[in-house]
Amino acid sequence: MKRADVPRRTVVPSGHSPRRAATTVGVIAALASLVLAGCTAATDAAHRASPAAQTEATTAGEKLTYAQDLRISDAEQHLITVCMRKRGFRYGEAKPLSLEESRPVGYVQDDVDWARSHGYGSRIMAKEDRARLRNPNIAYRESLTRSRQKAFDIAMDGGRDAVLLKSPTPSGGTITKQSGGCARQAEKMLYGDPAAWFRSDVAVRNLRPLYVGKLLGDKEFKSAVAAWSRCMNKAGHSFPDPDAARRSTREPSAQQTRAEEARTFANETRIAVADATCARSVSLRSIGERREAHYVGELTKKYGHALYAHLRMQRHALTVAERTVPART
Numbered sequence: 001m002k003r004a005d006v007p008r009r010t011v012v013p014s015g016h017s018p019r020r021a022a023t024t025v026g027v028i029a030a031l032a033s034l035v036l037a038g039c040t041a042a043t044d045a046a047h048r049a050s051p052a053a054q055t056e057a058t059t060a061g062e063k064l065t066y067a068q069d070l071r072i073s074d075a076e077q078h079l080i081t082v083c084m085r086k087r088g089f090r091y092g093e094a095k096p097l098s099l100e101e102s103r104p105v106g107y108v109q110d111d112v113d114w115a116r117s118h119g120y121g122s123r124i125m126a127k128e129d130r131a132r133l134r135n136p137n138i139a140y141r142e143s144l145t146r147s148r149q150k151a152f153d154i155a156m157d158g159g160r161d162a163v164l165l166k167s168p169t170p171s172g173g174t175i176t177k178q179s180g181g182c183a184r185q186a187e188k189m190l191y192g193d194p195a196a197w198f199r200s201d202v203a204v205r206n207l208r209p210l211y212v213g214k215l216l217g218d219k220e221f222k223s224a225v226a227a228w229s230r231c232m233n234k235a236g237h238s239f240p241d242p243d244a245a246r247r248s249t250r251e252p253s254a255q256q257t258r259a260e261e262a263r264t265f266a267n268e269t270r271i272a273v274a275d276a277t278c279a280r281s282v283s284l285r286s287i288g289e290r291r292e293a294h295y296v297g298e299l300t301k302k303y304g305h306a307l308y309a310h311l312r313m314q315r316h317a318l319t320v321a322e323r324t325v326p327a328r329t
Contacts, residue, residue, distance in 0.1 A: 063311075066104050068318050070328050075321035076186045080156075083182035087155040090140050096131035097124065099328040107242055108288050109272065110279035119268035120246050157183045165195055167202040170303065171209045175202050190317040197313050203306035211295035215288070218295075224287045231278035237271055242284075245275050 064072075077093050084091035101124045103114060118124060141152050153159040158180015165177045177198060179187075184194050191197035215221055225241050232239050239245040249268040256264065279285060300307065 071321045072317045075324040078325050079186035080182045092136050108285045110276050110285050112276045115272035115276040119272040157181045165198045167199045169206040190320050191313045200306045200310040204310040214295050218291045221291045224284050227282040228278045235274040
């Protein structure tokens with residue numbers, strides 16, 4: 001879970017809307033967690049980049065788990081909190097979700113026990129949304145005078161005079177981000193160089209559009225998805241792919257009674273359990289991970305340096321995080 005703080009000025013790829021607009025984009029987003037946010041693919045690519053990179057990547061360690069990534073996020077929030085308080089502002093750390101609730105749910109979900117408890121995570125998302133709406137940091141900022149709000153913004157991220165970082169995406173867009181204040185200080189403590197981290201993060205997190213179409217059309221992966229679909233059909237759920245199964249449980253009425261919500265969640269859980277059971281039975285995750293690693297590997301000639309740098313800085317951030325905050329439970 002990313003830290004919850006006051007509203008930040010938007011960071012949007014040039015020429016694109018901040019909101020996801022189509023099912024295809026949704027599939028790409030879901031695939032982001034096919035191998036837990038792409039860490040496996042990134043690690044594999046780093047090892048392939050060059051003999052020197054192989055040695056350095058081995059030293060850096062293996063992929064980060066989602067629990068480790070969450071710990072970095074918690075550490076960043078804690079460092080910002082300490083910094084803001086030193087500058088005379090009230091600022092609270094928000095951790096509305098447990099470690100189990102924070103588990104990423106991607107295109108392939110094969111944890112049957114988790115699905116039995118949480119379905120596809122609709123109640124978790126609702127819980128997080130409620131926490132976001134009730135964010136005390138937003139309410140606190142709103143309570144300040146205009147001049148103090150400006151001072152708060154400057155302390156938080158440098159305000160309007162902050163350094164503006166820009167970095168091209170692999171697909172040709174541009175992402176911008178202002179860098180300053182306590183947010184920059186926290187990133188510097190975690191990653192060393194905020195600008196270098198931003199560049200590598202933009203590159204790595206935006207590689208998927210370059211290969212996800214190939215992955216979805218991959219013969220071996222498509223065969224595994226077809227096997228998953230047959231398994232689901234036998235279980236009484238007719239869906240062509242995991243994304244269709246998940247979408248069938250979305251967008252219930254916000255005006256549901258408790259009884260209606262319970263029935264909706266029970267249906268979500270039934271489908272999610274069948275989805276996870278079938279994904280496990282046809283080894284959909286392992287096949288997807290292997291094929292994704294193959295396509296990311298094709299990009300290492302151009303992006304190997306960014307992939308390695310991203311992993312190296314993540315490992316550094318984890319070391320700092322482990323000294324800064326306890327692990328989420």
